[in-house]
Each structure stands twice: as structure tokens, then as C-alpha cells.
Amino acid sequence: MxxxxxxxxxxxxxxxxxxFAPLAAxxxxxxxxxxxxxxxxxxxxxxxxxxxxxxxxxxxxxxxxNLGTVTTQAISVNGNYGINKHxxxxxxxxxxxxxxxxxxxxxxxxxxxxxxxVKWQGIQKDFGKSTLSLFVLGGxxxxxxxxxxxxxxLSIGLGSTNLSARIMADYWVNNFFVTGSATYTYRxxxxxxxxxxxxxxxxxxxxxxxxxxASFNLRTGWRSHYLIAEAVATNMTxxxxxxxxxxxxxxxxxxxxxxxxxxNLKYTPRAMSGLSIIGGGNYTVAGRNMGQSTTIYGGLFYxxxxxxxxxxxxxxxxx
Amino acid sequence: xxxxxYTLLIVLTGSLIIYTSCKKTVEGRxxxxxxxxxxxxxxxxxxxxxxxLSRPDxxxxxxxxxxxxxxxxxxxxxxxxxxxxxxxxxxxxxKYWAAGSVLRWNETMRELxxxxxxxxxxxxxxxxxxxxxANPFAYPEFPFSNPPYAARAYAYISAAQYDALVxxxxxxxxxxxxxxxxxxxxxxxxxxxxxxxxxxxxxxxAAVLAGVTADLMKLxxxxxIGAVEAKAANAKESTIASGACTRSDWAAGEALGRQIAxxxxxxxxxxxxxxxxxTQTQWDSLATAAIGKGEIPWISLETPKRNPMLPFFxxxxxxxxxxxxxxxxLPGPPPSTNxxxxxxxxxxxxxxxxxxxxxxxxxxxFWADGAGTYTPPGHWNAIASEDFIVQNFSEVRWARxxxxxxxxxxxxxxxxxxxxxxxxxxxxxxxxxxxKTTTGVPNFPSYISGHSTFSGAAATILSHILPARxxxxxxxxxxxxxxxxxxxxxxxxxIEVGMDVGKKTGNYAVQRAQTDGAE
Numbered sequence: 001m002x003x004x005x006x007x008x009x010x011x012x013x014x015x016x017x018x019x020f021a022p023l024a025a026x027x028x029x030x031x032x033x034x035x036x037x038x039x040x041x042x043x044x045x046x047x048x049x050x051x052x053x054x055x056x057x058x059x060x061x062x063x064x065x066n067l068g069t070v071t072t073q074a075i076s077v078n079g080n081y082g083i084n085k086h087x088x089x090x091x092x093x094x095x096x097x098x099x100x101x102x103x104x105x106x107x108x109x110x111x112x113x114x115x116x117x118v119k120w121q122g123i124q125k126d127f128g129k130s131t132l133s134l135f136v137l138g139g140x141x142x143x144x145x146x147x148x149x150x151x152x153x154l155s156i157g158l159g160s161t162n163l164s165a166r167i168m169a170d171y172w173v174n175n176f177f178v179t180g181s182a183t184y185t186y187r188x189x190x191x192x193x194x195x196x197x198x199x200x201x202x203x204x205x206x207x208x209x210x211x212x213x214a215s216f217n218l219r220t221g222w223r224s225h226y227l228i229a230e231a232v233a234t235n236m237t238x239x240x241x242x243x244x245x246x247x248x249x250x251x252x253x254x255x256x257x258x259x260x261x262x263x264n265l266k267y268t269p270r271a272m273s274g275l276s277i278i279g280g281g282n283y284t285v286a287g288r289n290m291g292q293s294t295t296i297y298g299g300l301f302y303x304x305x306x307x308x309x310x311x312x313x314x315x316x317x318x319x
Numbered sequence: 320x321x322x323x324x325y326t327l328l329i330v331l332t333g334s335l336i337i338y339t340s341c342k343k344t345v346e347g348r349x350x351x352x353x354x355x356x357x358x359x360x361x362x363x364x365x366x367x368x369x370x371x372l373s374r375p376d377x378x379x380x381x382x383x384x385x386x387x388x389x390x391x392x393x394x395x396x397x398x399x400x401x402x403x404x405x406x407x408x409x410x411x412x413x414k415y416w417a418a419g420s421v422l423r424w425n426e427t428m429r430e431l432x433x434x435x436x437x438x439x440x441x442x443x444x445x446x447x448x449x450x451x452x453a454n455p456f457a458y459p460e461f462p463f464s465n466p467p468y469a470a471r472a473y474a475y476i477s478a479a480q481y482d483a484l485v486x487x488x489x490x491x492x493x494x495x496x497x498x499x500x501x502x503x504x505x506x507x508x509x510x511x512x513x514x515x516x517x518x519x520x521x522x523x524x525a526a527v528l529a530g531v532t533a534d535l536m537k538l539x540x541x542x543x544i545g546a547v548e549a550k551a552a553n554a555k556e557s558t559i560a561s562g563a564c565t566r567s568d569w570a571a572g573e574a575l576g577r578q579i580a581x582x583x584x585x586x587x588x589x590x591x592x593x594x595x596x597x598t599q600t601q602w603d604s605l606a607t608a609a610i611g612k613g614e615i616p617w618i619s620l621e622t623p624k625r626n627p628m629l630p631f632f633x634x635x636x637x638x639x640x641x642x643x644x645x646x647x648x649l650p651g652p653p654p655s656t657n658x659x660x661x662x663x664x665x666x667x668x669x670x671x672x673x674x675x676x677x678x679x680x681x682x683x684x685f686w687a688d689g690a691g692t693y694t695p696p697g698h699w700n701a702i703a704s705e706d707f708i709v710q711n712f713s714e715v716r717w718a719r720x721x722x723x724x725x726x727x728x729x730x731x732x733x734x735x736x737x738x739x740x741x742x743x744x745x746x747x748x749x750x751x752x753x754x755k756t757t758t759g760v761p762n763f764p765s766y767i768s769g770h771s772t773f774s775g776a777a778a779t780i781l782s783h784i785l786p787a788r789x790x791x792x793x794x795x796x797x798x799x800x801x802x803x804x805x806x807x808x809x810x811x812x813x814i815e816v817g818m819d820v821g822k823k824t825g826n827y828a829v830q831r832a833q834t835d836g837a838e
Contacts, residue, residue: 065622102622104760105757106755106757107755146677150684151680151757188343193684194684194688196433196698198434202429202433202693203345203347204347205347209345246458249759
């Protein structure tokens with residue numbers, strides 16, 4: 001059984017973290033090289049906790065005593081289904097709550113964006129002890145509730161419907177691996193509750209043009225059947241947008257950039273190989289119009305095997 | 320097979336992205352307003368009652384040259400030359416101004432207010448720097464165009480535009496020089512982006528507006544001098560190229576506008592705004608006075624504590640209401656901070672913010688008009704403008720109506736600020752820190768609500784101007800007012816009394832409207 005369990009995590013949890021959290025915050029899922037076997041469905045949940053005290057107002061790093069520490073917590077349900085071992089479909093849907101430790105501003109909470117990805121392993125070449133794979137992914141995400149994106153940094157998301165295209169390469173040798181990917185995300189315009197807003201000029205409309213986003217992800221470490229341990233670096237760059245003005249509040253179409261570094265672990269108990277436990281964290285090392293967040297997360301996943309030749313619960317039969 | 324699929328997927332995704340990315344440009348609601356087409360040119364507007372100008376001919380405008388002299392014929396040829404080869408940008412600029420100069424300058428005003436409406440960041444020692452008009456480019460740039468500052472700026476500029484156009488109309492009728500498109504058939508044929516009326520073109524109304532507005536904007540927003548003059552120059556080039564006026568029409572109008580600006584500038588220097596910030600000692604005495612009355616005094620909810628916003632703006636001289644009448648508008652006190660009533664009202668605020676619904680948040684955010692926006696008076700300017708566009712008012716009637724609206728809102732600002740600092744009443748979040756707000760808490764006392772006062776005044780005068788919209792305006796005012804209770808910013812007393820005071824203030828503008836000769 002060579003399938004590795006798939007879990008979702010963030011990319012969306014990223015957007016999740018709304019304004020100040022980095023896109024592509026963490027490991028596994030639509031940014032990793034793991035594929036589910038045919039008719040296998042991996043499903044589970046993730047809890048994440050992210051907070052920042054300092055943020056970049058444009059390029060100026062500062063804190064804000066009227067916000068204190070801004071915390072975002074998320075619980076998400078995520079899944080990955082193997083249409084076949086080279087073509088997977090993934091989804092994720094988080095519930096998010098935010099709060100500020102100081103000042104008078106009210107926290108926000110609610111169901112955020114549903115994300116769907118199709119992941120296709122287009123090329124897989126074995127060279128004896130090593131394997132090179134190339135993937136192509138397409139994703140869409142869209143808000144599942146009518147939350148306001150215009151209460152940054154406490155909004156639970158940015159409110160845009162996004163289309164993403166990603167190419168990814170993975171090289172694996174003797175359980176060591178390196179995976180790199182590049183993503184282009186088209187973001188549709190959003191509507192806000194007010195009829196006018198100022199960016200670098202006054203706009204007399206409630207529609208906001210959302211700049212697109214490019215992101216890069218590099219991960220490397222150990223990947224075996226029962227254990228994955230990896231270091232991850234992510235960069236996201238907003239292609240357009242504007243800087244927060246001096247002492248202004250952030251806005252959804254700001255130029256939000258972030259570089260994060262982090263580590264992830266995934267453990268699958270030998271006694272119960274349908275189950276996996278994941279955890280990890282990351283830290284924003286550089287940014288623009290973003291919070292310098294520290295994020296930790298953990299989750300549990302289970303693989304359901306819908307192949308007829310297996311019993312209804314493959315994990316149970318393996319005991 | 321695999322390769323084909325691979326290629327296909329890339330092509331599909333790629334084309335989807337290219338397709339969708341072409342459709343993002345956002346259009347503003349007034350970007351493509353048609354050319355102003357006044358139902359009446361209001362030829363007799365030169366007799367309408369002015370605000371500060373003592374007479375419509377206080378400033379002399381010399382008689383124009385005859386239209387058959389070489390100089391004038393040269394001016395007509397200049398227009399033909401411009402019209403001969405208009406670029407797309409020039410056509411777009413002509414259309415922009417053709418929608419109406421009062422509208423476009425009002426939008427520019429709102430943009431400047433929004434741009435400069437940011438509270439200064441604190442000093443190292445926890446105090447706050449105060450913007451200085453003497454050194455406007457240094458941080459924090461002058462001005463911080465907060466609601467009272469903005470209300471006064473809108474009022475001065477609107478009232479000055481109105482007075483300037485009354486003077487303009489006086490001379491238009493007096494000299495009765497026909498517009499270039501009436502004089503010359505080639506210009507007439509080329510003047511396709513404007514509506515042609517029988518209104519005389521000397522002095523040019525667009526020029527009067529450019530002159531009076533630019534000169535006052537530079538006073539209210541001194542760092543914008545370059546942008547404002549560039550805008551005035553664009554108005555000039557566009558209006559001449561449109562065929563609406565000649566260079567001499569423009570020159571006479573612009574000079575008249577700039578002279579009338581000086582009257583309002585002089586008033587602005589002596590209307591007590593310069594003393595509105597106050598000093599630490601004065602701020603402390605406000606708290607002492609509240610304590611002396613046995614009340615809990617307002618304190619800033621910001622960290623570090625920010626000095627109160629323009630605490631002596633209540634002493635600013637109105638453009639319309641005399642000081643005795645203004646004093647009579649001061650409402651009675653709010654419920655005592657120790658009273659059961661206050662406790663009850665604080666609990667009511669808490670009940671709204673405990674679990675705000677999405678509709679509540681939408682209401683609050685729609686009317687928030689907080690930092691970084693054009694403020695509540697700006698919002699009412701936007702509402703009025705978009706309603707006026709379809710009314711086919713002449714420029715002078717546009718200016719008169721905007722002037723009444725903005726004078727009423729400046730008066731609302733004056734009486735509201737007077738009340739706020741007279742009673743120095745704490746915000747709900749000060750009385751109960753559990754009250755978290757769904758938009759920022761303004762840095763000034765609670766009683767009475769500024770949004771309610773502004774909106775009551777605005778709805779009252781706008782209902783008089785457009786009676787068919789009265790229900791809509793009153794509903795908007797109620798929404799704006801209620802949004803402050805729902806958002807956790809104000810008690811019920813603040814919004815109810817604020818609305819009442821606002822309506823009473825607006826009535827002065829209504830009385831003025833009934834007697835200014837325009838109705």
C-alpha cells in the first residue's frame with residue numbers, strides 16, 4: 001500500500017487568516033506531493049492558532065496599542081479524494097474567529113471560504129532509488145458566508161472568489177525530498193458595505209478591485225510512509241494593491257506580501273495506518289501590509305477506502 | 320495522451336485567467352454622468368441672496384470686448400484649433416467637466432477630506448503631535464480633516480461657490496455675451512460633448528468655480544496646492560476646448576472667483592477655528608467641570624490617551640445662525656452617569672454588540688464614515704450629488720443647494736461639538752469596557768451623536784430641496800443615527816437628542832432657502 005494519507009491544510013487557512021496571515025501558511029495538501037490512491041478519501045480536521053503583535057504598515061514595522069495582539073483561531077474540515085492515484089480532488093472549509101486583545105474593536109467569527117483543488121500528477125519518473133514528479137493543480141475558493149472583508153484586521157477573510165493555477169515539482173530520494181511550487185491566483189473583485197472608499201484616490205463605488213497574487217512554496221525534509229518531517233518556506237506577493245497610509249487601518253486591496261518559514265510533522269501510527277496526526281507552525285519573517293504572525297496548528301485525519309475489494313473500513317481490517 | 324491532457328489543462332487554466340483578468344476595472348457611480356442639461360438657466364440668479372458677499376457686484380468685472388473685434392475672433396480661432404485635434408484624453412476630460420463643475424469640485428473636496436482624515440501617530444513620549452497650518456508638509460500633515468474640520472471646509476467652499484456664481488450670473492445677465500457655440504457655426508458643430516443653452520458665457524461659470532474653489536482648497540488643504548492648480552488648469556483647457564467659453568470669458572471668471580475666495584478666507588481667519596484645538600490646561604478644565612457636576616468625565620479610549628478632537632469647535636462662528644440662536648439650540652443634559660437611566664442605556668448598547676448580526680454590521684459600516692473617509696458630511700454630499708444629477712439644475716442652483724446643505728451641516732457640527740464638550744459625557748465603552756464596537760470609537764465625548772446631528776440637519780434641508788425624496792432622506796437619517804447605537808458608539812439619548820438638534824439646526828437652512836430668492 002503505497003498511498004500516503006493526504007490532508008489539507010491551509011493555503012486557504014491562509015486566506016483564512018485573513019488580512020494579516022500569510023497565504024499558504026503551512027504544509028500538506030494542495031502544496032505537497034502526496035497523492036491519495038484511487039477511491040481513497042482522507043478526511044479530517046485542523047485547529048490553528050495565529051497571532052501577531054507587530055505588523056507592517058506599508059514597509060514600516062510597528063505595533064498598535066489599540067489592537068494589542070490580534071489572534072485568529074480556525075477550525076477547518078478538509079478532505080482529499082483519489083479519483084485515481086494520479087488525479088486527486090481536495091477541499092477545505094474553515095470556521096474562523098478573530099479578536100484583538102486591546103482597544104474597543106469587536107472580534108469577528110464565521111464560516112469562511114470553501115476551497116476546491118484538482119491535483120494532477122502529470123509525470124512520475126522512477127530512477128531506481130529516486131523519483132521525480134511534476135504536478136499541475138487548479139483551485140477555486142469562494143466565501144461560504146456573507147462575512148464583511150472590510151473590517152481589517154479583524155475580518156475573517158478578504159471575501160474574494162479566487163482561481164488558482166499551480167505547477168509543482170517533487171524530487172524524492174531515499175525518503176529525503178524537496179518540493180517546489182509556484183502559484184498564480186486570480187482574485188475577483190469584492191463588494192463592501194460602504195459606497196465609497198479611499199485607496200490612493202477616492203472611489204465612489206462599493207466594488208473593490210482585488211489585485212492578483214503570486215506565491216512560491218519550497219519544502220524539504222523526510223517523507224516515509226509513517227512519518228513526514230519537513231521545513232517549509234513560503235513567499236506570497238500581491239501583484240498590485242496599495243500601502244496602508246500612516247496610521248490608517250488596513251484594507252482588502254492592500255499590497256499584502258509575506259515570507260514565512262515553518263515546519264510540519266505528520267505521523268501515522270503503525271497500529272492504525274488509516275489515521276494520521278499532523279502538527280506544525282510557521283513564522284512570518286518579512287512582510288508588507290501584513291501582521292508578523294506566528295501560527296501553530298494540529299489536526300487529525302482518517303483514510304476511508306471505498307475500493308470494493310477492501311472491507312468497508314480498510315484501517316480496521318489492517319489491525 | 321498524458322501529455323495532451325497536461326497541455327490542455329495548462330491552456331484552459333491560462334485562458335481562464337486571461338479572460339477573467341480583463342474584467343476587473345471598477346467604475347465609479349458618477350464616472351460617466353451625462354453633460355449637465357439645465358431645465359432652466361436661472362438667468363435671474365444674480366439677484367439671489369448671497370452668504371458673505373455684500374453685493375453681487377462687490378468685485379467689478381469689466382465689460383467684455385465686442386464679438387466682432389479681431390481679439391475675440393482670435394479667441395474663437397483658438398477654440399477651433401483645440402477642437403480640430405482632440406485626443407481621447409481631452410475628450411474624456413471635456414466630458415468629465417461637462418457633467419457639472421459644482422459636482423466635480425465637490426467630488427474633489429470629498430477626495431481631499433478622505434485623503435487627509437487620518438489621526439496623527441503618537442510621539443515617543445505618548446503625546447500626540449498637532450498638525451500645523453504654518454508647516455503643513457511636516458508629519459502630521461495639515462490638516463487632519465476630521466468631521467468638524469471637514470464640515471466647515473465643505474460649508475466654506477460650497478458657500479463661496481454659491482456667492483461666486485451669484486456674482487457671475489449678475490454679470491452674465493448684465494453683459495449678455497453669447498457663448499462661442501452661439502456665435503460661431505463651426506464651434507457650434509464641434510461642441511458635441513456639452514449641452515448648449517442660452518446662458519451668456521461672460522464671465523465663464525466654470526472659471527468662477529475653478530478660481531474660487533482652487534483658492535479656498537489651497538487654504539484648507541495646503542499640501543494639495545500643486546494638484547489643485549493642475550485640476551483648475553485642466554478645467555480651463557477642457558471648458559475652452561468644449562466650445563463653452565473663450566479665453567477672455569475664462570480669465571474674467573477665474574479672476575472674479577479668486578477675489579470672492581478672499582472674502583471667505585478672511586472670514587475663516589476670524590471664525591474662532593484657530594482656537595478650536597485648545598491647550599492641555601483647557602482640556603483638563605473640561606474634565607474638572609464634569610467632575611464638579613458629579614459626573615464621570617469623558618476619557619479618551621485610545622492608547623496612549625489622545626487629546627480630544629477640536630474641543631472648542633463649538634465656538635466657531637456660523638455662516639447662517641447668529642450666536643444667540645445657536646446657544647438656544649444647546650440641548651438639556653444627558654442622563655446622569657450615576658443614574659439608573661444611564662445604566663439602562665448602557666445595557667441596551669451592550670445588548671446590541673454582544674452578538675451583532677450581519678445586517679447590524681452592514682448598517683454600522685455603511686454609515687461609519689470614520690477615519691480615512693470623507694466623513695458623515697461627505698457622505699451626505701455624495702447622497703445629495705447623486706440625487707441632484709438627475710434634477711437638471713443649473714450650476715448656480717446646484718451651488719445654492721450644496722451651499723444650504725453644507726452650511727446646515729457645519730452648523731450641526733458647531734452645536735454638536737458645543738454639546739459634546741459642555742457635558743463631556745463618556746462613551747458606552749468607557750462606562751462598560753465589555754462593550755466592543757463594530758467600528759472605531761471616535762475620540763470625543765458621546766452626547767450628542769455627531770452622525771445623528773449631521774444627518775438630522777442634512778435630511779431636513781434636503782427634504783425641503785427635493786420634497787419627493789423626503790421619506791427617503793428621513794429614513795437614511797434614521798439609519799445613520801441608529802447605526803451608532805447598534806455599533807456600540809452611542810446611547811439611545813445621544814442619537815435621539817442628536818437627531819432632534821440636527822433637525823432644528825436644519826430648519827434654519829430651510830428658512831434661508833425660503834427667502835433667498837431662488838424659490
